[in-house]
Amino acid sequence: MKDSIIPITGRIAIIDDNINEVKPLMREFSQNNIPYVYIKGDDESFFPEEPDNDIRILFLDINLLGQSSTNDKNIKSNLISVIRRVISPNNYPYVLIYWSLQEREYDAIIREVFETVLEDRRPISVHRFIKSDFFLIPGGEEQPTDKNIVEELKRIVQGIPAYNYLMQWENIAHNSTDKLLKEIFPNATPDEWENVTNVIINSLGQAYIGQYFHDAPIEEKIKASLMALNMIFVDSLDNHLGQCEINNPQELTSNDFDKQRIGELKATLNHKLLIYTTPNNICEPGVVIQYTKPTNGYFESFLHKVLSIFSIKHEILCKTPDILDGLLKQELGNRVKQIKQEIQQTWIRIGVVVTPSCDFAQKKKICDRVVQGVMIESQFRNYLNQGDAFYTSPIIRHDGRNYIVVLNFNYFITTNLNGESDCTILFKIRRPMLAEIQSKLARHINRQGIMNL
Secondary structure (H helix, E strand, O other): OOOOOOOOOOOEEEEEOOHHHHHHHHHHHHHOOOOOEEEEOOOHHHOOOOOEOOOOEEEEEOOOOOOOOOOHHHHHHHHHHHHHHHEOOOOOOOEEEEEEOOOOOOHHHHHHHHHHOOHHHOOOEEEEEEHHHHOEOHHHOOEOOOOOHHHHHHHHHHOOHHHHHHHHHHHHHHHHHHHHHHHHOOOOOHHHHHHHHHHHHHHHHHHHHHHHHHOOOHHHHHHHHHHHHHHHHHHHHHHHHHHOOOOOOOOOOOOOOOHHHHHHHHHHHHHHHHEEOOOOOOOOOOEEEEEOOOOOOHHHHHHHHHEOHHHHHHHHHHHOOOOOHHHHHHHHHHHHHHHHHHHHHHOEEEEEEOOOHHHHHOOOOOOEEEEEEEEEEHHHHHHEOOOOOEEEOOOEEEOOEEEEEEEEEEEEEEEOHHHOOOEEEEEEEOHHHHHHHHHHHHHHHHOOOOOOO
């Protein structure tokens, strides 16, 4: 199965002051099942109240003020105004295609605008189209040309391999949603459709939150049903992706990229892969709480247990292999103290909520189950103990620093977080990371140990 790389989710915007000049483009998109948004560039009523955040390809008529206003100052002013009203600073990377009826190039003007005024809205690629190359409209009657605008768009997207694959994935996600709905909700007559669909949606919600479904508020019932669809959707997406044919596969390289910058990008990416920043409830499984009040040496004792004296001793011996035992003991004590002090300057004392998701969703929990730990800067990773009782996360970017989450399963407690006054929500970890912590906690609790002489 080969999926399209041209956005099929209405993420193409066309801005032009003359709809007659873009009708051929609209028809071309319609014939290829490509949704689009048209904005009449000289009419205020066409512009969105807030900038859109999901434009992937933007067609922009560079002469929105008419052919009489083509001086550089007017072009810049108009470009800035239009882009700010259509593209937000949070917009996903997009391709800008500017076009006009003229042969004149505006690359230098556009580059200057995005480098000096619109830095936070710059496109990943800019291309110049001349309308007459695609659509000849002498005397108002359209005539075909040898150039196909959809094929030209494909060529542009394929020229940016990473963008190409992301556009294909986004379309696969859209098609997977459609396929899932067709599979879950069977065909029914118009008279039966609502009843059949209501039964299915309610059944999904009950499967997700169990017997609590009957007493749950209506909004919770609907959310539970949609959460159940989410769980099924992941398998549908995986299956669709596994069957698809990747468009124009190429190796993605970054040989000239700064290695330190790569490390920072990976830490930031880990944060996005592993963490939610806005959990809804402090009791949700996966929520990471921050302890905000002094704990009378509790976490200081925790830190002592997770530090590996052997690793610190090994570091000293590597630097001074001939050191005497007495001096080694003294140096080891000083180094351990120094490392503790350095860690405590930036550490965050935390707990991770590991209550089973089903207990929380079905309102069956009696108390909240929490594994306590600390977040420390990643530079101290090599000084940590390893073993069944410890969990160390990948490096994540938080508050401008690279941290790792360090847990000790011996610090597993039960509490009532709604009644706690010394902790606040820091963030929430995603399901894969939570599942790994819960799995390792279960192994730690169930370990038998061995008896031997």
